[in-house]
Amino acid sequence: MRDFSDVNILVLGDIIVDRYIIGTSDRISPEAPVPVVKFEEEKLVCGGAANVAKNVEGLGATAYLCGFVGNDNTRIFIQESFDNTQGVFCWEKPTITKTRIIANGQQIARIDEEDTAWAFSPLMKEYLYAVLPEIDLVIISDYAKGTVTKEIVDVIKSMDKKIIVDPKPQNIDCYKFVETVMPNKKEAEEIVGRELELDKPFSEESNESFLKDLKSYTECNTAVVTLGDRGLISYNGDQYFKVPSIEQKVFDVTGAGDTLIAVYGTAIAVGIQHYSALEMATRAAGVAVGKPGTYAVQLEDLQ
Numbered sequence: 001m002r003d004f005s006d007v008n009i010l011v012l013g014d015i016i017v018d019r020y021i022i023g024t025s026d027r028i029s030p031e032a033p034v035p036v037v038k039f040e041e042e043k044l045v046c047g048g049a050a051n052v053a054k055n056v057e058g059l060g061a062t063a064y065l066c067g068f069v070g071n072d073n074t075r076i077f078i079q080e081s082f083d084n085t086q087g088v089f090c091w092e093k094p095t096i097t098k099t100r101i102i103a104n105g106q107q108i109a110r111i112d113e114e115d116t117a118w119a120f121s122p123l124m125k126e127y128l129y130a131v132l133p134e135i136d137l138v139i140i141s142d143y144a145k146g147t148v149t150k151e152i153v154d155v156i157k158s159m160d161k162k163i164i165v166d167p168k169p170q171n172i173d174c175y176k177f178v179e180t181v182m183p184n185k186k187e188a189e190e191i192v193g194r195e196l197e198l199d200k201p202f203s204e205e206s207n208e209s210f211l212k213d214l215k216s217y218t219e220c221n222t223a224v225v226t227l228g229d230r231g232l233i234s235y236n237g238d239q240y241f242k243v244p245s246i247e248q249k250v251f252d253v254t255g256a257g258d259t260l261i262a263v264y265g266t267a268i269a270v271g272i273q274h275y276s277a278l279e280m281a282t283r284a285a286g287v288a289v290g291k292p293g294t295y296a297v298q299l300e301d302l303q
Contacts, residue, residue, distance in 0.1 A: 013141030016048030
């Protein structure tokens with residue numbers, strides 16, 4: 001296994017806190033047809049860009065997290081979870097939080113707290129100019145919550161850094177000329193404007209054509225489309241790749257995409273070739289979906 005300890009990765013994007021309220025239920029409420037959950041524990045886990053950064057750290061690399069949090073208790077949780085938080089800026093809005101209520105091992109509800117009207121921050125721009133000379137590669141985790149703007153991406157491009165991005169279609173024009181775009185199937189179809197025909201005759205030729213169109217539209221060096229339990233497909237200008245998923249009992253798919261991009265980006269940063277990096281990332285995502293809740297993969301998981 002490669003040594004990632006000398007690698008510095010900047011993770012920029014929407015910082016999310018995943019809160020789990022866990023308990024048991026053995027009756028239905030008399031007030032409404034919903035389960036009554038007896039509280040047992042509460043757990044906070046890094047989500048979104050913060051989960052990407054945790055996965056980068058899990059490989060032994062150094063992660064520099066950059067994004068926004070609110071002036072609340074979850075801000076403290078994020079700041080205490082990382083050594084490098086100079087790029088985490090506090091805003092007078094709540095930290096984006098997804099609260100999942102788990103009863104008897106099953107998720108029964110999710111409550112989202114978010115105000116996505118973030119303002120462009122000159123402080124973030126100053127931070128990027130200061131830290132980017134030390135950075136080997138940038139991963140952008142865009143959940144369309146308002147953190148990533150064209151102005152911010154242009155700063156990174158101006159410093160001539162490799163950018164790996166999990167994009168949202170509405171922001172795709174920000175990411176032209178990056179190293180790699182890694183949308184999921186639904187997002188890729190929205191970007192390209194047609195369906196990805198996985199199961200029709202000659203689908204491999206059709207898939208390669210689809211990826212060429214995605215690469216051409218974004219003018220990226222490498223296009224990757226993630227397909228969930230079907231693995232992923234990729235085109236880098238020379239070759240079309242198909243990487244199958246790993247046979248794995250799926251417990252929870254939350255955060256699997258974060259793991260995928262974190263491991264792929266970190267592998268690319270140390271010089272691992274494209275296909276091998278994708279294969280490593282797919283294996284890591286297989287580990288993540290086999291764990292309950294949001295899980296940051298550790299190097300020993302891959303070893």
